Amino acid sequence: MKVGVLSKNDNEEIHNKIIVQITELINLKNLEPGDKLPSERMLSEKLEVSRSAVREAINKLEFYGILKSIPQSGTFVADIGVTAMNGMIDYILGLEDPDFKSLVETRILLELKIVKLASLRRTDEDLVNIKAALDAFEEKVLNGENAVQEDLLFHLAIANTCGNSTLNGFMLKITPEIITNFKKYHVCGDELSVVAIQEHKAIYEAIKNQETQKARQIMKVHFKTLYQYCYNIE
Amino acid sequence: MKVGVLSKNDNEEIHNKIIVQITELINLKNLEPGDKLPSERMLSEKLEVSRSAVREAINKLEFYGILKSIPQSGTFVADIGVTAMNGMIDYILGLEDPDFKSLVETRILLELKIVKLASLRRTDEDLVNIKAALDAFEEKVLNGENAVQEDLLFHLAIANTCGNSTLNGFMLKITPEIITNFKKYHVCGDELSVVAIQEHKAIYEAIKNQETQKARQIMKVHFKTLYQYCYNIE
DNA sequence: TTTCATAAATTGGTTTACCAGATTAGAAGT
DNA sequence: ACTTCTAATCTGGTAAACCAATTTATGAAA
Known part of the structure:
Protein backbone atom coordinates (compact mmCIF):
# COMPACT_ATOMS: atom_id res chain seq x y z
CA MET A 1 0.00 0.00 0.00
CA LEU A 95 4.92 8.80 -2.33
CA GLU A 96 5.76 5.54 -0.65
CA ASP A 97 6.40 4.86 3.00
CA PRO A 98 10.08 5.30 3.78
CA ASP A 99 12.03 2.10 4.20
CA PHE A 100 14.93 1.73 6.58
CA LYS A 101 17.52 2.23 3.87
CA SER A 102 15.95 5.52 2.82
CA LEU A 103 15.92 6.70 6.39
CA VAL A 104 19.55 5.84 7.11
CA GLU A 105 20.74 7.18 3.78
CA THR A 106 18.94 10.43 4.47
CA ARG A 107 20.07 10.63 8.07
CA ILE A 108 23.73 10.35 7.14
CA LEU A 109 23.35 13.00 4.47
CA LEU A 110 21.61 15.39 6.84
CA GLU A 111 23.95 14.87 9.75
CA LEU A 112 27.16 15.33 7.78
CA LYS A 113 25.84 18.73 6.76
CA ILE A 114 24.37 19.52 10.16
CA VAL A 115 27.59 18.87 12.05
CA LYS A 116 29.42 21.24 9.72
CA LEU A 117 26.87 23.98 10.21
CA ALA A 118 26.73 23.36 13.94
CA SER A 119 30.47 23.75 14.29
CA LEU A 120 30.23 27.07 12.49
CA ARG A 121 27.17 28.47 14.19
CA ARG A 122 27.07 26.97 17.68
CA THR A 123 26.71 29.36 20.60
CA ASP A 124 28.05 28.77 24.09
CA GLU A 125 24.56 27.88 25.21
CA ASP A 126 24.36 25.26 22.48
CA LEU A 127 27.54 23.68 23.78
CA VAL A 128 25.98 23.27 27.22
CA ASN A 129 23.03 21.42 25.70
CA ILE A 130 25.18 19.15 23.60
CA LYS A 131 27.44 18.42 26.54
CA ALA A 132 24.45 17.47 28.68
CA ALA A 133 23.25 15.04 26.02
CA LEU A 134 26.76 13.67 25.74
CA ASP A 135 27.03 13.08 29.47
CA ALA A 136 23.63 11.40 29.62
CA PHE A 137 24.69 9.03 26.86
CA GLU A 138 27.99 8.21 28.52
CA GLU A 139 26.38 7.51 31.88
CA LYS A 140 23.83 5.17 30.37
CA VAL A 141 26.44 3.24 28.42
CA LEU A 142 28.85 2.91 31.36
CA ASN A 143 25.94 1.55 33.38
CA GLY A 144 25.63 -1.16 30.80
CA GLU A 145 22.18 -0.01 29.76
CA ASN A 146 20.84 0.38 26.26
CA ALA A 147 21.43 3.98 25.24
CA VAL A 148 19.79 4.24 21.83
CA GLN A 149 17.61 7.12 22.94
CA GLU A 150 20.45 9.08 24.50
CA ASP A 151 22.52 8.41 21.41
CA LEU A 152 19.95 9.99 19.14
CA LEU A 153 19.24 12.84 21.55
CA PHE A 154 22.90 13.75 21.28
CA HIS A 155 22.52 13.95 17.53
CA LEU A 156 19.30 15.94 17.85
CA ALA A 157 21.07 18.36 20.18
CA ILE A 158 23.56 19.01 17.42
CA ALA A 159 20.79 19.39 14.84
CA ASN A 160 19.16 21.93 17.11
CA THR A 161 22.25 24.12 16.97
CA CYS A 162 22.86 24.02 13.24
CA GLY A 163 20.87 27.18 12.62
CA ASN A 164 18.79 25.59 9.89
CA SER A 165 15.23 24.92 10.98
CA THR A 166 14.46 22.90 7.86
CA LEU A 167 17.27 20.44 8.51
CA ASN A 168 16.39 20.39 12.19
CA GLY A 169 12.77 19.64 11.44
CA PHE A 170 13.70 16.86 9.03
CA MET A 171 15.93 15.27 11.66
CA LEU A 172 13.06 15.34 14.14
CA LYS A 173 10.80 13.75 11.57
CA ILE A 174 13.02 10.77 10.83
CA THR A 175 14.45 10.12 14.31
CA PRO A 176 11.54 8.09 15.73
CA GLU A 177 11.39 5.97 12.60
CA ILE A 178 15.12 5.40 12.89
CA ILE A 179 14.74 4.28 16.50
CA THR A 180 11.93 1.85 15.80
CA ASN A 181 13.82 0.40 12.85
CA PHE A 182 16.89 0.02 15.05
CA LYS A 183 14.82 -2.09 17.41
CA LYS A 184 13.12 -3.94 14.58
CA TYR A 185 16.36 -4.99 12.92
CA HIS A 186 18.33 -5.18 16.18
CA VAL A 187 20.83 -2.48 15.23
CA CYS A 188 20.91 -1.33 18.81
CA GLY A 189 24.64 -1.95 18.85
CA ASP A 190 25.23 -2.19 22.58
CA GLU A 191 28.72 -3.51 21.94
CA LEU A 192 29.66 -0.45 19.91
CA SER A 193 28.47 2.06 22.45
CA VAL A 194 31.78 2.35 24.28
CA VAL A 195 33.50 3.28 21.05
CA ALA A 196 30.61 5.61 20.33
CA ILE A 197 31.31 7.52 23.53
CA GLN A 198 34.75 8.45 22.32
CA GLU A 199 33.41 9.44 18.93
CA HIS A 200 30.69 11.55 20.49
CA LYS A 201 33.24 13.28 22.68
CA ALA A 202 35.44 13.94 19.68
CA ILE A 203 32.50 15.38 17.76
CA TYR A 204 31.62 17.60 20.69
CA GLU A 205 35.18 18.86 20.96
CA ALA A 206 35.35 19.58 17.25
CA ILE A 207 32.10 21.55 17.40
CA LYS A 208 33.33 23.37 20.49
CA ASN A 209 36.58 24.30 18.76
CA GLN A 210 34.74 25.06 15.55
CA GLU A 211 36.89 22.62 13.61
CA THR A 212 34.40 22.22 10.80
CA GLN A 213 36.09 19.65 8.61
CA LYS A 214 37.25 17.61 11.56
CA ALA A 215 33.73 17.50 12.98
CA ARG A 216 32.44 16.22 9.68
CA GLN A 217 35.20 13.68 9.39
CA ILE A 218 34.55 12.17 12.82
CA MET A 219 30.85 12.07 12.15
CA LYS A 220 31.59 10.18 8.96
CA VAL A 221 33.63 7.62 10.86
CA HIS A 222 30.89 7.47 13.47
CA PHE A 223 28.43 6.47 10.75
CA LYS A 224 30.69 3.91 9.11
CA THR A 225 29.11 0.89 10.76
CA LEU A 226 25.60 2.15 10.17
CA TYR A 227 26.45 2.95 6.57
CA GLN A 228 27.70 -0.53 5.88
CA TYR A 229 24.71 -2.04 7.60
CA CYS A 230 22.42 0.12 5.53
CA TYR A 231 23.91 -1.00 2.23
CA ASN A 232 23.97 -4.65 3.22
CA ILE A 233 20.22 -4.82 3.83
CA GLU A 234 19.06 -4.57 0.26
CA MET B 1 5.91 33.65 16.52
CA LEU B 95 11.07 24.61 15.97
CA GLU B 96 10.99 27.84 14.05
CA ASP B 97 9.49 28.53 10.66
CA PRO B 98 12.07 27.90 7.96
CA ASP B 99 13.64 31.00 6.44
CA PHE B 100 14.70 31.26 2.82
CA LYS B 101 18.32 30.57 3.61
CA SER B 102 17.45 27.34 5.43
CA LEU B 103 15.34 26.25 2.51
CA VAL B 104 17.96 26.90 -0.14
CA GLU B 105 20.75 25.44 1.95
CA THR B 106 18.68 22.31 2.45
CA ARG B 107 17.57 22.10 -1.15
CA ILE B 108 21.12 22.17 -2.44
CA LEU B 109 22.17 19.48 0.02
CA LEU B 110 19.26 17.25 -0.92
CA GLU B 111 19.59 17.68 -4.65
CA LEU B 112 23.31 17.02 -4.82
CA LYS B 113 22.60 13.66 -3.19
CA ILE B 114 19.42 13.03 -5.15
CA VAL B 115 21.05 13.53 -8.52
CA LYS B 116 23.73 11.01 -7.61
CA LEU B 117 21.19 8.43 -6.52
CA ALA B 118 19.01 9.13 -9.54
CA SER B 119 21.86 8.53 -11.94
CA LEU B 120 22.49 5.18 -10.25
CA ARG B 121 18.93 4.00 -9.90
CA ARG B 122 16.96 5.59 -12.75
CA THR B 123 14.88 3.29 -14.93
CA ASP B 124 14.04 3.85 -18.58
CA GLU B 125 10.58 4.96 -17.52
CA ASP B 126 12.13 7.53 -15.21
CA LEU B 127 14.09 8.95 -18.11
CA VAL B 128 10.89 9.52 -20.06
CA ASN B 129 9.43 11.50 -17.18
CA ILE B 130 12.51 13.61 -16.69
CA LYS B 131 12.75 14.27 -20.41
CA ALA B 132 9.13 15.42 -20.50
CA ALA B 133 9.79 17.86 -17.66
CA LEU B 134 12.91 19.02 -19.44
CA ASP B 135 11.06 19.67 -22.70
CA ALA B 136 8.28 21.52 -20.92
CA PHE B 137 10.85 23.80 -19.29
CA GLU B 138 12.67 24.46 -22.53
CA GLU B 139 9.50 25.31 -24.41
CA LYS B 140 8.37 27.77 -21.75
CA VAL B 141 11.74 29.52 -21.66
CA LEU B 142 12.08 29.75 -25.43
CA ASN B 143 8.62 31.32 -25.48
CA GLY B 144 9.98 34.01 -23.21
CA GLU B 145 7.65 33.03 -20.39
CA ASN B 146 8.50 32.65 -16.72
CA ALA B 147 9.37 29.01 -16.17
CA VAL B 148 9.94 28.76 -12.43
CA GLN B 149 7.34 26.04 -12.06
CA GLU B 150 8.67 23.95 -14.92
CA ASP B 151 12.17 24.42 -13.57
CA LEU B 152 11.25 22.95 -10.20
CA LEU B 153 9.14 20.20 -11.74
CA PHE B 154 12.26 19.07 -13.59
CA HIS B 155 14.05 18.82 -10.28
CA LEU B 156 11.11 17.03 -8.69
CA ALA B 157 11.11 14.56 -11.56
CA ILE B 158 14.69 13.71 -10.67
CA ALA B 159 13.84 13.43 -6.98
CA ASN B 160 11.06 11.05 -7.89
CA THR B 161 13.56 8.68 -9.49
CA CYS B 162 16.17 8.68 -6.75
CA GLY B 163 14.73 5.60 -5.07
CA ASN B 164 14.63 7.28 -1.67
CA SER B 165 11.12 8.17 -0.56
CA THR B 166 12.37 10.17 2.41
CA LEU B 167 14.46 12.48 0.25
CA ASN B 168 11.66 12.64 -2.30
CA GLY B 169 9.15 13.59 0.37
CA PHE B 170 11.43 16.26 1.77
CA MET B 171 11.89 17.77 -1.67
CA LEU B 172 8.12 17.91 -2.10
CA LYS B 173 7.81 19.57 1.27
CA ILE B 174 10.22 22.43 0.56
CA THR B 175 9.45 23.06 -3.11
CA PRO B 176 6.38 25.28 -2.66
CA GLU B 177 8.15 27.33 -0.04
CA ILE B 178 11.08 27.71 -2.40
CA ILE B 179 8.79 28.92 -5.18
CA THR B 180 7.02 31.48 -3.03
CA ASN B 181 10.32 32.77 -1.72
CA PHE B 182 11.62 33.03 -5.27
CA LYS B 183 8.70 35.28 -6.08
CA LYS B 184 9.01 37.18 -2.83
CA TYR B 185 12.68 37.98 -3.32
CA HIS B 186 12.47 38.13 -7.11
CA VAL B 187 14.91 35.29 -7.71
CA CYS B 188 12.89 34.24 -10.69
CA GLY B 189 15.97 34.59 -12.84
CA ASP B 190 14.39 34.90 -16.24
CA GLU B 191 17.67 36.00 -17.70
CA LEU B 192 19.43 32.85 -16.53
CA SER B 193 16.85 30.44 -17.91
CA VAL B 194 18.52 30.01 -21.27
CA VAL B 195 21.70 28.92 -19.56
CA ALA B 196 19.60 26.73 -17.28
CA ILE B 197 18.25 24.85 -20.30
CA GLN B 198 21.73 23.71 -21.24
CA GLU B 199 22.47 22.73 -17.66
CA HIS B 200 19.23 20.80 -17.38
CA LYS B 201 20.01 18.98 -20.60
CA ALA B 202 23.47 18.12 -19.35
CA ILE B 203 22.05 16.82 -16.07
CA TYR B 204 19.55 14.72 -17.96
CA GLU B 205 22.25 13.25 -20.18
CA ALA B 206 24.43 12.44 -17.20
CA ILE B 207 21.57 10.67 -15.47
CA LYS B 208 20.74 8.85 -18.66
CA ASN B 209 24.33 7.70 -19.07
CA GLN B 210 24.59 6.99 -15.37
CA GLU B 211 27.59 9.27 -15.02
CA THR B 212 27.17 9.76 -11.30
CA GLN B 213 29.95 12.19 -10.51
CA LYS B 214 29.35 14.21 -13.62
CA ALA B 215 25.67 14.55 -12.81
CA ARG B 216 26.53 15.85 -9.37
CA GLN B 217 29.13 18.23 -10.76
CA ILE B 218 26.74 19.81 -13.22
CA MET B 219 24.07 20.12 -10.58
CA LYS B 220 26.58 21.92 -8.40
CA VAL B 221 27.33 24.39 -11.18
CA HIS B 222 23.62 24.73 -11.78
CA PHE B 223 23.19 25.82 -8.17
CA LYS B 224 26.12 28.19 -8.13
CA THR B 225 24.08 31.35 -8.65
CA LEU B 226 21.43 30.29 -6.16
CA TYR B 227 24.11 29.36 -3.66
CA GLN B 228 25.75 32.77 -3.84
CA TYR B 229 22.40 34.48 -3.60
CA CYS B 230 21.55 32.42 -0.55
CA TYR B 231 24.70 33.39 1.32
CA ASN B 232 24.38 37.05 0.40
CA ILE B 233 20.98 37.44 1.99
CA GLU B 234 21.98 37.23 5.60
C1' DT C 1 -11.07 -22.86 39.34
C1' DT C 2 -11.15 -22.37 34.53
C1' DT C 3 -13.35 -21.40 30.11
C1' DC C 4 -16.09 -19.30 27.14
C1' DA C 5 -20.11 -16.89 25.56
C1' DT C 6 -22.50 -12.60 26.12
C1' DA C 7 -23.49 -8.00 27.26
C1' DA C 8 -22.16 -3.62 28.99
C1' DA C 9 -18.81 0.01 28.82
C1' DT C 10 -15.04 2.32 26.49
C1' DT C 11 -12.50 3.82 22.55
C1' DG C 12 -11.04 6.72 18.39
C1' DG C 13 -13.42 8.17 14.34
C1' DT C 14 -17.24 10.50 12.03
C1' DT C 15 -21.18 13.10 11.33
C1' DT C 16 -24.00 16.93 12.66
C1' DA C 17 -25.00 21.38 14.76
C1' DC C 18 -23.33 25.58 16.08
C1' DC C 19 -20.09 29.72 16.36
C1' DA C 20 -17.74 34.05 15.47
C1' DG C 21 -15.50 36.50 12.10
C1' DA C 22 -15.48 37.85 7.19
C1' DT C 23 -17.82 38.88 3.07
C1' DT C 24 -21.38 40.48 0.25
C1' DA C 25 -25.80 42.73 -1.23
C1' DG C 26 -28.59 46.25 -1.04
C1' DA C 27 -30.75 50.19 0.63
C1' DA C 28 -30.24 54.82 2.30
C1' DG C 29 -27.99 59.24 2.13
C1' DT C 30 -25.42 62.52 -0.43
C1' DA D 1 -23.86 57.81 -9.80
C1' DC D 2 -21.16 57.09 -5.78
C1' DT D 3 -20.42 56.22 -0.76
C1' DT D 4 -21.62 54.45 3.43
C1' DC D 5 -23.81 51.79 6.54
C1' DT D 6 -26.32 47.75 7.86
C1' DA D 7 -28.02 43.22 7.80
C1' DA D 8 -28.17 38.90 5.74
C1' DT D 9 -25.20 35.35 4.13
C1' DC D 10 -21.19 32.59 3.75
C1' DT D 11 -16.83 30.94 5.60
C1' DG D 12 -13.54 27.77 8.18
C1' DG D 13 -13.24 26.37 12.88
C1' DT D 14 -15.11 24.13 16.98
C1' DA D 15 -18.10 21.78 20.08
C1' DA D 16 -21.44 18.15 20.73
C1' DA D 17 -23.82 13.97 19.38
C1' DC D 18 -23.42 9.68 17.30
C1' DC D 19 -21.19 5.30 15.45
C1' DA D 20 -18.95 0.96 14.96
C1' DA D 21 -15.20 -1.66 16.58
C1' DT D 22 -12.91 -3.03 20.58
C1' DT D 23 -12.18 -4.03 25.18
C1' DT D 24 -13.65 -5.25 29.61
C1' DA D 25 -16.94 -7.08 32.95
C1' DT D 26 -20.18 -10.65 34.00
C1' DG D 27 -21.76 -15.01 34.86
C1' DA D 28 -23.09 -19.50 33.43
C1' DA D 29 -21.18 -23.97 32.21
C1' DA D 30 -17.58 -27.31 32.71
Missing part, protein backbone atom coordinates in the same frame (compact mmCIF):
# COMPACT_ATOMS: atom_id res chain seq x y z
CA LYS A 2 1.20 3.41 -0.89
CA VAL A 3 1.00 6.07 1.71
CA GLY A 4 2.19 9.62 2.12
CA VAL A 5 4.59 11.19 4.54
CA LEU A 6 1.66 12.00 6.76
CA SER A 7 0.98 8.29 6.96
CA LYS A 8 -1.97 7.54 9.20
CA ASN A 9 -4.23 4.68 8.31
CA ASP A 10 -5.78 2.87 5.39
CA ASN A 11 -8.33 5.60 4.86
CA GLU A 12 -5.54 7.40 3.07
CA GLU A 13 -6.85 5.84 -0.11
CA ILE A 14 -10.07 7.84 -0.01
CA HIS A 15 -8.19 11.00 0.97
CA ASN A 16 -6.09 10.61 -2.14
CA LYS A 17 -9.19 10.12 -4.23
CA ILE A 18 -10.64 13.33 -2.85
CA ILE A 19 -7.37 15.13 -3.49
CA VAL A 20 -7.51 14.06 -7.11
CA GLN A 21 -11.08 15.27 -7.43
CA ILE A 22 -10.28 18.62 -5.85
CA THR A 23 -7.37 18.99 -8.23
CA GLU A 24 -9.55 18.18 -11.21
CA LEU A 25 -12.03 20.76 -10.04
CA ILE A 26 -9.34 23.43 -9.80
CA ASN A 27 -8.22 22.63 -13.33
CA LEU A 28 -11.78 22.50 -14.63
CA LYS A 29 -12.59 25.90 -13.18
CA ASN A 30 -9.24 27.28 -14.34
CA LEU A 31 -8.51 28.54 -10.84
CA GLU A 32 -5.35 30.62 -10.66
CA PRO A 33 -3.08 31.19 -7.66
CA GLY A 34 -4.93 33.25 -5.10
CA ASP A 35 -8.36 32.16 -6.30
CA LYS A 36 -10.86 30.77 -3.84
CA LEU A 37 -11.98 27.17 -3.87
CA PRO A 38 -15.61 26.24 -3.42
CA SER A 39 -16.44 26.07 0.26
CA GLU A 40 -15.90 22.86 2.17
CA ARG A 41 -19.65 22.35 2.29
CA MET A 42 -19.97 22.65 -1.47
CA LEU A 43 -17.08 20.31 -2.04
CA SER A 44 -18.42 17.68 0.33
CA GLU A 45 -21.77 17.88 -1.43
CA LYS A 46 -20.33 17.82 -4.94
CA LEU A 47 -17.90 15.00 -4.21
CA GLU A 48 -20.50 13.17 -2.13
CA VAL A 49 -18.22 12.74 0.87
CA SER A 50 -18.36 14.12 4.38
CA ARG A 51 -17.05 17.55 5.14
CA SER A 52 -14.45 16.11 7.48
CA ALA A 53 -13.05 14.01 4.66
CA VAL A 54 -12.79 17.13 2.54
CA ARG A 55 -11.08 18.92 5.40
CA GLU A 56 -8.49 16.18 5.79
CA ALA A 57 -7.72 16.26 2.09
CA ILE A 58 -7.36 20.03 2.23
CA ASN A 59 -5.12 19.70 5.28
CA LYS A 60 -2.76 17.44 3.41
CA LEU A 61 -2.63 19.78 0.44
CA GLU A 62 -2.02 22.62 2.85
CA PHE A 63 0.84 20.71 4.46
CA TYR A 64 2.48 20.49 1.07
CA GLY A 65 1.95 24.19 0.45
CA ILE A 66 -0.57 23.76 -2.36
CA LEU A 67 -3.62 25.22 -0.65
CA LYS A 68 -4.06 27.78 2.09
CA SER A 69 -7.06 27.97 4.38
CA ILE A 70 -7.97 31.29 5.93
CA PRO A 71 -10.36 31.07 8.90
CA GLN A 72 -13.58 32.84 8.13
CA SER A 73 -12.82 33.46 4.52
CA GLY A 74 -12.12 30.38 2.45
CA THR A 75 -9.53 28.02 1.03
CA PHE A 76 -7.24 29.44 -1.62
CA VAL A 77 -4.89 28.12 -4.26
CA ALA A 78 -1.36 28.94 -3.08
CA ASP A 79 0.63 31.11 -5.41
CA ILE A 80 2.89 28.38 -6.71
CA GLY A 81 0.96 28.08 -9.96
CA VAL A 82 -1.26 25.36 -11.36
CA THR A 83 1.48 23.66 -13.33
CA ALA A 84 3.58 23.13 -10.22
CA MET A 85 0.46 22.10 -8.33
CA ASN A 86 -0.53 19.41 -10.81
CA GLY A 87 2.98 18.05 -11.00
CA MET A 88 3.43 18.01 -7.27
CA ILE A 89 0.15 16.27 -6.58
CA ASP A 90 1.12 13.41 -8.86
CA TYR A 91 4.33 12.95 -6.93
CA ILE A 92 2.63 13.35 -3.55
CA LEU A 93 0.09 10.66 -4.35
CA GLY A 94 2.87 8.37 -5.49
CA LYS B 2 7.30 30.20 16.71
CA VAL B 3 5.58 27.57 14.73
CA GLY B 4 6.19 23.96 13.83
CA VAL B 5 6.71 22.25 10.52
CA LEU B 6 2.98 21.64 10.40
CA SER B 7 2.53 25.39 10.54
CA LYS B 8 -1.13 26.31 10.43
CA ASN B 9 -2.35 29.28 12.36
CA ASP B 10 -1.86 31.16 15.57
CA ASN B 11 -3.78 28.59 17.57
CA GLU B 12 -0.57 26.60 17.45
CA GLU B 13 0.25 28.20 20.79
CA ILE B 14 -2.55 26.38 22.58
CA HIS B 15 -1.72 23.14 20.77
CA ASN B 16 1.79 23.38 22.11
CA LYS B 17 0.48 24.04 25.60
CA ILE B 18 -1.67 20.92 25.38
CA ILE B 19 1.29 18.94 24.07
CA VAL B 20 3.31 20.00 27.10
CA GLN B 21 0.52 18.97 29.43
CA ILE B 22 0.09 15.61 27.77
CA THR B 23 3.82 15.06 28.04
CA GLU B 24 3.79 15.96 31.71
CA LEU B 25 0.96 13.53 32.25
CA ILE B 26 2.88 10.72 30.57
CA ASN B 27 5.86 11.43 32.79
CA LEU B 28 3.70 11.74 35.89
CA LYS B 29 2.04 8.41 35.28
CA ASN B 30 5.36 6.85 34.33
CA LEU B 31 3.92 5.57 31.09
CA GLU B 32 6.30 3.31 29.17
CA PRO B 33 6.40 2.64 25.43
CA GLY B 34 3.32 0.70 24.45
CA ASP B 35 1.28 1.98 27.38
CA LYS B 36 -2.09 3.51 26.77
CA LEU B 37 -2.83 7.17 27.34
CA PRO B 38 -6.01 8.31 29.03
CA SER B 39 -8.81 8.54 26.50
CA GLU B 40 -9.32 11.74 24.54
CA ARG B 41 -12.42 12.45 26.60
CA MET B 42 -10.53 12.12 29.88
CA LEU B 43 -7.73 14.31 28.58
CA SER B 44 -10.06 17.02 27.36
CA GLU B 45 -11.78 16.99 30.74
CA LYS B 46 -8.60 16.94 32.78
CA LEU B 47 -6.89 19.63 30.71
CA GLU B 48 -10.12 21.60 30.44
CA VAL B 49 -9.95 21.94 26.68
CA SER B 50 -12.16 20.63 23.92
CA ARG B 51 -11.69 17.12 22.65
CA SER B 52 -10.86 18.42 19.19
CA ALA B 53 -8.02 20.44 20.64
CA VAL B 54 -6.71 17.30 22.31
CA ARG B 55 -7.03 15.42 19.03
CA GLU B 56 -5.03 18.02 17.15
CA ALA B 57 -2.26 17.88 19.72
CA ILE B 58 -2.23 14.10 19.50
CA ASN B 59 -2.14 14.33 15.72
CA LYS B 60 0.97 16.45 15.84
CA LEU B 61 2.68 14.08 18.24
CA GLU B 62 1.65 11.23 16.00
CA PHE B 63 3.17 13.00 12.98
CA TYR B 64 6.46 13.11 14.81
CA GLY B 65 6.19 9.44 15.72
CA ILE B 66 5.78 9.99 19.45
CA LEU B 67 2.24 8.70 19.83
CA LYS B 68 0.19 6.18 17.91
CA SER B 69 -3.60 6.15 17.80
CA ILE B 70 -5.40 2.90 17.18
CA PRO B 71 -9.07 3.27 16.14
CA GLN B 72 -11.33 1.70 18.69
CA SER B 73 -8.62 1.01 21.17
CA GLY B 74 -6.72 4.02 22.39
CA THR B 75 -3.70 6.24 21.96
CA PHE B 76 -0.36 4.68 22.84
CA VAL B 77 3.13 5.84 23.59
CA ALA B 78 5.27 4.85 20.61
CA ASP B 79 8.12 2.55 21.42
CA ILE B 80 10.84 5.12 21.12
CA GLY B 81 11.11 5.49 24.90
CA VAL B 82 10.20 8.31 27.25
CA THR B 83 13.69 9.81 27.27
CA ALA B 84 13.65 10.26 23.51
CA MET B 85 10.09 11.50 23.73
CA ASN B 86 10.84 14.21 26.26
CA GLY B 87 13.90 15.36 24.39
CA MET B 88 12.13 15.42 21.06
CA ILE B 89 9.15 17.37 22.32
CA ASP B 90 11.41 20.13 23.59
CA TYR B 91 12.96 20.43 20.16
CA ILE B 92 9.63 20.18 18.37
CA LEU B 93 8.14 23.00 20.41
CA GLY B 94 11.21 25.10 19.73
